[in-house]
Amino acid sequence: xxxxxxxxxxxxxxxxxxxxxxxxxxxxxxxxxxxxxxxxxxxxxxxxxxxxxxxxxxxxxxxxxxxxxxxxxxxxxxxxxxxxxxxxxxxxxxxxxxxxxxxxxxxxxxxxxxxxxx
Amino acid sequence: xxxxxxxxxxxxxxxxxxxxxxxxxxxxxxxxxxxxxxxxxxxxxxxxxxxxxxxxxxxxxxxxxxxxxxxxxxxxxxxxxxxxxxxxxxxxxxxxxxxxxxxxxxxxxxxxxxxxxxx
Numbered sequence: 142x143x144x145x146x147x148x149x150x151x152x153x154x155x156x157x158x159x160x161x162x163x164x165x166x167x168x169x170x171x172x173x174x175x176x177x178x179x180x181x182x183x184x185x186x187x188x189x190x191x192x193x194x195x196x197x198x199x200x201x202x203x204x205x206x207x208x209x210x211x212x213x214x215x216x217x218x219x220x221x222x223x224x225x226x227x228x229x230x231x232x233x234x235x236x237x238x239x240x241x242x243x244x245x246x247x248x249x250x251x252x253x254x255x256x257x258x259x
Numbered sequence: 260x261x262x263x264x265x266x267x268x269x270x271x272x273x274x275x276x277x278x279x280x281x282x283x284x285x286x287x288x289x290x291x292x293x294x295x296x297x298x299x300x301x302x303x304x305x306x307x308x309x310x311x312x313x314x315x316x317x318x319x320x321x322x323x324x325x326x327x328x329x330x331x332x333x334x335x336x337x338x339x340x341x342x343x344x345x346x347x348x349x350x351x352x353x354x355x356x357x358x359x360x361x362x363x364x365x366x367x368x369x370x371x372x373x374x375x376x377x378x
Contacts, residue, residue: 173365184263184349184369192365231302235365245292245307245353246315247367252301 143168147250154222162217162253164232173235174215178228222257263370271376277338280373284352291333296347340377347372
């Protein structure tokens with residue numbers, strides 16, 4: 142079965158320090174991987190994606206993520222955290238059906254709350 | 260471009276009633292997906308529509324249904340509401356031409372959601 146795991150319910154970081162939010166996945170075929178962020182009472186905002194190519198992908202608001210095929214991981218990182226980064230972060234995988242078809246189904250991890258303290 | 264819009268934003272219903280939620284995708288987006296978000300189950304895929312056809316379906320009972328119109332707007336309906344249906348319902352759209360082309364984007368853009376409370 143295809144799945145996504147975010148092993149940490151919460152990550153606490155001091156402002157200015159680097160942050161990492163972890164994600165591992167289990168899929169058949171090549172994974173399409175995504176990170177989204179959710180602020181209170183809001184929908185999800187797209188941060189970045191990995192489809193193919195460079196293992197390090199850069200996204201919005203200074204976030205980046207590293208794809209590691211051997212460890213089946215796609216950790217979200219930021220060199221210097223801001224208090225405004227405090228939110229709920231979701232890792233997601235889009236199952237690949239191959240051929241000319243595609244699917245809009247995203248499988249999400251349980252989410253990690255990031256708390257950045259001043 | 261305007262983002263994904265969902266109406267209504269908040270809804271309170273009684274057990275046994277039915278409800279219809281609406282989603283307008285980003286202009287030009289043809290794929291619309293629906294998700295249910297609850298504290299216990301997290302984000303779960305309900306279904307996806309593309310060109311007025313249901314392309315994928317999640318593991319939800321038949322009380323949950325949807326449709327898509329020719330302008331790509333989508334509605335989802337929940338009949339015979341149960342207390343457990345209380346959730347944030349999120350709609351997402353993506354630019355999907357149905358095949359891998361330069362106009363295909365893999366990411367989905369989400370609306371603000373409809374908060375449904377069943378009492």
